[in-house]
Amino acid sequence: MVITLNIENEVFKRTTVNFNNLEKYGFQKENDTYKFEKIFLNNEFKTIISIDGKGLVSSKVIDLQFNEEYTNIRTEMNGEFVNNVRESYKNILIDIREHCFETNFFIFNQANRINKYIKEKYNNEPEFLWDKFPGYAVYRNENNKKWYGIIMNLDLSKLDSDSGEVEIINVKLDENKIQKLLKQKGFYEAYHMSKTDWISIILNETLKDEEIISLINESYNLISEPEEWIITANPKFYDVINCFNDTDEIIWKQSSNVHVNDIIYLYVADPYSKIMYKCKAIEVNIPYEYKDKNVSMGHVMKIKLLKKLENKDYTFEYLNKLGIKAIRGPRKINKDISDRLK
Numbered sequence: 001m002v003i004t005l006n007i008e009n010e011v012f013k014r015t016t017v018n019f020n021n022l023e024k025y026g027f028q029k030e031n032d033t034y035k036f037e038k039i040f041l042n043n044e045f046k047t048i049i050s051i052d053g054k055g056l057v058s059s060k061v062i063d064l065q066f067n068e069e070y071t072n073i074r075t076e077m078n079g080e081f082v083n084n085v086r087e088s089y090k091n092i093l094i095d096i097r098e099h100c101f102e103t104n105f106f107i108f109n110q111a112n113r114i115n116k117y118i119k120e121k122y123n124n125e126p127e128f129l130w131d132k133f134p135g136y137a138v139y140r141n142e143n144n145k146k147w148y149g150i151i152m153n154l155d156l157s158k159l160d161s162d163s164g165e166v167e168i169i170n171v172k173l174d175e176n177k178i179q180k181l182l183k184q185k186g187f188y189e190a191y192h193m194s195k196t197d198w199i200s201i202i203l204n205e206t207l208k209d210e211e212i213i214s215l216i217n218e219s220y221n222l223i224s225e226p227e228e229w230i231i232t233a234n235p236k237f238y239d240v241i242n243c244f245n246d247t248d249e250i251i252w253k254q255s256s257n258v259h260v261n262d263i264i265y266l267y268v269a270d271p272y273s274k275i276m277y278k279c280k281a282i283e284v285n286i287p288y289e290y291k292d293k294n295v296s297m298g299h300v301m302k303i304k305l306l307k308k309l310e311n312k313d314y315t316f317e318y319l320n321k322l323g324i325k326a327i328r329g330p331r332k333i334n335k336d337i338s339d340r341l342k
Contacts, residue, residue, distance in 0.1 A: 274314050
């Protein structure tokens with residue numbers, strides 16, 4: 001099978017033409033198309049390059065000796081001569097790119113429009129975290145650092161029966177909504193993410209920007225909701241009963257992945273054995289070195305008292321009935337338990 005090389009796509013991928021610069025460079029406008037011709041490689045070859053109104057680049061390389069298109073550069077054929085022609089032609093394209101095109105983060109227009117929206121709405125720049133996958137970009141909430149979107153480029157065959165390079169965005173949504181969306185065109189089971197919590201949306205103009213943006217906002221709001229924790233306080237080691245007498249903000253050992261705005265229920269151990277304080281994390285991951293025979297700390301968080309609950313019957317027996325069988329280290333609680341504690 002003969003493989004056709006798309007040199008233009010390789011050079012102009014992740015770029016957008018600046019039409020204002022084309023005529024300055026030497027392009028001639030004919031209707032809605034800009035054309036440029038150049039003879040190169042000792043006057044043996046000529047390239048004719050066209051850029052249409054959408055910014056798509058097409059071109060031919062003509063062998064002037066035979067006055068016909070030289071197609072060898074578009075095959076995997078190697079050899080000193082064909083490689084020399086191919087590289088000389090490619091250098092012409094690169095020079096045009098440097099003078100007439102602007103670099104984008106992504107390959108396709110819809111992905112770049114989505115990126116522009118995210119920048120304007122949430123002031124987030126894409127984070128390219130993997131050398132192995134340079135086109136994969138993560139968007140995360142600045143406060144809690146959680147991901148709410150990942151743009152990826154891949155072959156469509158990984159999702160569908162069709163093939164060809166596409167870009168997708170993964171967003172996090174409610175499980176029931178994911179199941180409904182998967183019945184619609186343009187949505188796929190999450191690629192490289194949890195299929196329960198995430199969904200892949202193709203960015204090839206199948207869906208309108210507004211529909212995709214709505215789901216991105218939903219994802220952002222979902223990951224921005226605070227998580228809730230029960231954390232044990234041992235009165236034998238720390239006077240938790242009086243810690244909020246003179247202030248409503250204290251520092252507390254952080255041994256789990258708590259984020260800003262997460263809710264902390266302080267469960268005071270024996271002899272109280274009940275939840276007595278509802279707090280909110282207002283600062284996390286604060287370096288703090290402390291160690292004695294009872295406790296060791298490398299990081300702390302600052303928590304703010306929201307409500308005292310010492311008069312509530314949130315005892316271990318009550319929590320046990322809700323399905324909490326043991327309270328040792330920090331543990332997340334689900335919405336059902338949270339609703340019972342409000």
